[in-house]
Amino acid sequence: MTEFEFMKSTYSTAGGECVEVALNIPDAVAIRDSKHPTAGTIRLTPTAWRTFLGSPVRPR
Incomplete structure (x- = not known):
């Protein structure tokens, strides 16, 4: 299996x-x-990741 190649956000x-x-x-x-x-x-699946990125930020 290929290893994940992480990058900083x-x-x-x-x-x-x-x-x-x-x-x-x-x-x-x-x-x-x-x-x-x-x-x-x-x-995550790529679909779940795209959904997460498109979610609005809610204030605390």
Whole structure:
């Protein structure tokens, strides 16, 4: 199996609050915390990823 090639999100902050995303596998999108890369990943289908990106941001 090909390994995920993670890249840091352009939305990551300089304070270390970062997520990394891997888009190099055709049927999967992987997301992980760059501060704890061995803690695990969240894996989504490309369709779920596009839905997530299109979701509105809700205030807290």
